[in-house]
Amino acid sequence: MNTHKNMNACVHWDYSYRHVGKDNTKKTNDEIFCMMETHEFYLGDIRDLVPMFVKIRKDTNLKVADVGGGIGAFAERLRRIAPGHEYHLLDISKEAVDICKDLFPEIIATCGDMEKLPYDSDGFDFIISSQSIEHVTDIDKCLFEVFRCLKKNGLFVSIFPYKWPVDGDHNYSLDDDYVYKTLAKYGDIVEYKDSFQYRSKIAIIKK
Numbered sequence: 001m002n003t004h005k006n007m008n009a010c011v012h013w014d015y016s017y018r019h020v021g022k023d024n025t026k027k028t029n030d031e032i033f034c035m036m037e038t039h040e041f042y043l044g045d046i047r048d049l050v051p052m053f054v055k056i057r058k059d060t061n062l063k064v065a066d067v068g069g070g071i072g073a074f075a076e077r078l079r080r081i082a083p084g085h086e087y088h089l090l091d092i093s094k095e096a097v098d099i100c101k102d103l104f105p106e107i108i109a110t111c112g113d114m115e116k117l118p119y120d121s122d123g124f125d126f127i128i129s130s131q132s133i134e135h136v137t138d139i140d141k142c143l144f145e146v147f148r149c150l151k152k153n154g155l156f157v158s159i160f161p162y163k164w165p166v167d168g169d170h171n172y173s174l175d176d177d178y179v180y181k182t183l184a185k186y187g188d189i190v191e192y193k194d195s196f197q198y199r200s201k202i203a204i205i206k207k
């Protein structure tokens, strides 16, 4: 049973992960897998991130979390390009987490809320949020949690739609202030530039 406070969001995302494609009909996990494999979606951003992984922590096994990670499309591609690390995924949609567990068993997937991460403090080298933080109900709570869970010098990679209007899905419209005023409170801005994803930016913050 879903016990998260934002029930509407859960219902919305549970539905949207199953009903994909132009015909909007309910899909099986195999069909979802095929659709994901044929999408080039995240590859530009991921190829950009990998050299950073390698440079920063050459010899150690990285601990990486993708929060609001959906079915694992981003995390799984990252894992394939940079294998040998520990990949976690967290999402509020149980449906998405179940699909992730089935399709990508190497990813440690958990159903939960980004505003209260079920992880120990100072545990992760990288935490990634791709198109997810603008959907939470309290962004400050979420960032507090992200930076609590990062190790010292760990990196938060935030990919967000730039100035996307608030609507039924998006609770925040994020712009440069999100990076220079909000994220900057939590660490140093390592990089801030256009993302390869549609109308989006990527900010990398070091704790």
Ligand SMILES: C[S@@+](CC[C@H](N)C(=O)[O-])C[C@H]1O[C@@H](n2cnc3c(N)ncnc32)[C@H](O)[C@@H]1O
Pocket: 009, 013, 067, 068, 069, 070, 071, 073, 074, 090, 091, 092, 093, 096, 112, 113, 114, 115, 129, 130, 131, 132, 135, 136, 137
């Ligand atoms: C636009 S999707 C992005 C999914 C994935 N990161 C990607 O790039 O494909 C937004 C995701 O955020 C999740 N989400 C929304 N609010 C959340 C919350 N409070 N905690 C965890 N996940 C949340 C949704 O369930 C959904 O999977």
